[in-house]
Amino acid sequence: MAKTSAVKRDALINEFNQTMKPVSLWADAWKRLKKNKMALGGLVIVVTFIALCVLAPILPIYPYEEQVIAHQNLPPSLRPAGVTMIESRVGYLKLVMESEERTEMTDAEKAEIAAMEQDVSVNPAHKRVYIFGTDSLGRDMLSRILYGGRISILIGLVGTITALLVGIIVGAIAGYVGGWLDNVLMRFVDILYGLPYMLIVIIMMAIFGRNIINLFVAVALVSWLTLARVVRGQIISLKNAEFVEAARSMGASPGRIIFRHLTPNTLGVIVVFATLMVPSFIMNESFLSFLGLGVSAPLASWGSLVSEGANTMELYPWQLLAPAIAMTLFLFAMNFLGDGLRDALDPQSKNRL
């Protein structure tokens, strides 16, 4: 046990006369998060995804919009495209032979294969490797998934940031000021809640046209509602605390009290909320893209890739599975991370949705 005299000035001393290092909320939360293997795994996956998507333009991958007509619908493979191209052609011709009950290829077919082999040996383009295969226009699926991820994640972030800004401001003001202003703001939130949001967004996208700005607006439109409610509740429970009283007695303005004293105390809840919000925005965006109302070609998002893949899945299942798995993995990781953060930042919380 350390003696009091040996203790540095700003260290804390507990009732057993032990020195304690002051632990911030975040250091404490990080300590708890590190123990949660699932959440940590989620964090690693999320960071990897974001890094890959952000770095996509400088990674050694093929341009996402470049179409190589000869390389249409190639299955995922670690071998050069030329090899898989000939293989899938030969496989197809064998099926034709079976259906026509032949044992040999016709001369025309043999010549076609020979020409392909000749082309493969001279054309360096056939040395490309498509580890996730190609789509129906001969574009690299890996590249499309990474560039699609850029858009999907970007929309998730934009939606979340809008939600944070508007939600915190509206919620904090309603909670702190109270009275008629609170009433008006919360009635407004209630009414917007009652709207069938996605249905109206579908109409907006169909009518105002599919472009990425409209998509941002549509996704961000009502994103802040729940957060405004949550922040308002937090602020109300805090606004009569002693530290707020102290700030007020020192003459702090309401704006300063709200944004310097109250809001930082609700950050834990807000961070958890934000992490769980990103996947829901990504889902909404993909939902619209799936219906053909999201980004338009040659841009891609995970939703539009899944939608294209669903059209061709009978013959080329990887065109559905590759983007579906990428997207699911990211959403999974985000959800685990969000759950872990909630447990870490707010240990008393029940495991709500």
Add this chain to the structure above:
Amino acid sequence: MTRFVIRRLLSLIPTLFLIITFAFIIVRVAPGGPFASEKKLPPEIMANILKKYHLDEPLPKQYLRYLNEILHGDLGPSFRYKDYSVNELIGQALPASMLLGFLSLVVALALGLSVGIISSLKQNSWVDYSAMSLAVIGISVPLFVIGPVIKLILAIKLKWLPTSGWLGGRNGILVLIMPIITLSFPYFASIARLMRSSMLEVLRSDYVRTARAKGLKESTVVLKHVLKGAMLPVISYLGPAFAGIITGTVVVETIFTIPGLGRFYIQAATNRDYTLIMGDVIVFSVILVLMNFLVDIIYGFLDPRISYK
């Protein structure tokens, strides 16, 4: 009680009015119109068409006319399906959507509640872990991924189920299986998680300890005391769940080519079939708003702390 119900019902009117107005404005301020894409018509004929549908009147007048028609239960003629009224089109399509949505909700509720209850009673057992892993999949995987993937596996690769179609065909009720799995899975997952955590909370509460201390059988404690309290969060989740299911039908009907309302939805919006979009929005909103109303009433019944005032 009756007064509460009536008051609550009356409060639905402004919400619906707002939705209708909002949708009307969005639909009308956008460029283009239902007849913009057709072949160049002589101006006299075009003027006649516009006149027939009252599209030549100023917008506020059209709006009032439309409100008046709705109040008389008439959603107007469709601009695209020339010989049909919107009432007829929706009348044909609504049963399929309703059946799909209703069955999915029932399946999600029944399975979600039972899985949640079992998980909480056997907390930290393998049953609990596997059920909750399934639930995490359910909330992470969007339904437009689940739909095509199970279609790929069950219908295309294994050929156990028909790929598409609807009741009345030769496949009987088999056609219902995949759409219902797809649509109910995310909500099953949320309900199971919600029920489990709320059961765990109630199981540790004082009144349950009292019930046990009285010497009640464990089954009586769970069935009579725990369940009622634990249901409350699930009931209040039903409103958002139903909203999600309604929106979900749009996607599921597209994936499995089901002749329901959702199928019209995007088509009508793209075609600027003003009356049909509005009709769709109104029908969906009425269902949604009524459902929320029902949830409120049920909640009030189950929770003695809420008084009807």
